[in-house]
Every structure is written in C-alpha cells, then in structure tokens.
Amino acid sequence: MIIIDCPPNKGNLTLNALLASDRVLIPTDLSPLSVQGADELIDTVLTVRERLGHDIDVLGVVLTRVDGRTVTINDEVRQTIDEAWGDLVLEQHIGINTRLAQAQLEGEPIFQHAPKSRGARHYRKLATEVLGRLDRS
Numbered sequence: 001m002i003i004i005d006c007p008p009n010k011g012n013l014t015l016n017a018l019l020a021s022d023r024v025l026i027p028t029d030l031s032p033l034s035v036q037g038a039d040e041l042i043d044t045v046l047t048v049r050e051r052l053g054h055d056i057d058v059l060g061v062v063l064t065r066v067d068g069r070t071v072t073i074n075d076e077v078r079q080t081i082d083e084a085w086g087d088l089v090l091e092q093h094i095g096i097n098t099r100l101a102q103a104q105l106e107g108e109p110i111f112q113h114a115p116k117s118r119g120a121r122h123y124r125k126l127a128t129e130v131l132g133r134l135d136r137s
Helices: 012-019 032-052 071-088 096-107 118-136
Strands: 025-026 056-065
Touching: 012 032, 025 032, 032 056, 032 071, 056 071, 056 118, 096 118
Parallel strands: 025 056
Antiparallel strands: none
C-alpha cells in the first residue's frame, strides 16, 4: 500500500495522484468550506472514474480537527455530512490536540513525538478502521 498526501485543491498534482490511486481517503474538518471542498473532491473522484475510466473509489471521509467544546455546531454539521455521505464517513475522527501541532512543528510523526497522546490514539484507531475498510473492499 502506498499513501499519497495531496494538497487541499484540485490542481494537477491532485489529479495525477488520483490517477495513480485506487482508493481515496478524504479528510475534512467540520467547517462549511472544508465540507464543501470534500464534497467537490468526491465529485472529482467520480468524474475521474467515469470520464477517464479509472478504477477508483472513495474509501471514506475522515473528520479532522474536531473540537469537543463545540458540540452543538459539530452535531449540526455532522448531521448534514451523514445525510450527504452516509457510510463514507468513518467512525473515528481526529480531535484537536496540541501534541499533533507540536509534532508538526518538530517535523516528527505523532507516534514518535507523543505516542501516548490523544492524537496518537485517534490516529491508531483511524488506521485500524481504514485497514478494516481496505480488507472489505
């Protein structure tokens, strides 16, 4: 398995990565603009499949930067997401965690920087869920 991390746009780099891929995992936070961008990327994946005949599917959508303090807003946006994408939304989300930002600043993986942090636990659970979906597909 090869993972390609792309910029959050629909430029040539992203299109080339889609053509080199057979599954796409789409991260989005719970802001309306991010959700709109994820929706557009799902449409792009479908377009690549249909127009270019490339065998590619959306493996799932992972919610990132989920702030536990904004439950009402999260629930409202999450309901819209669930209605639009249904089973594509992964159960495990990635919460806001200072250790994740610190790891990025240090240029280290979270598992090296703070292996017992909440952020590391979230990413471990996400990896397990993604591998489970890959086994089923």
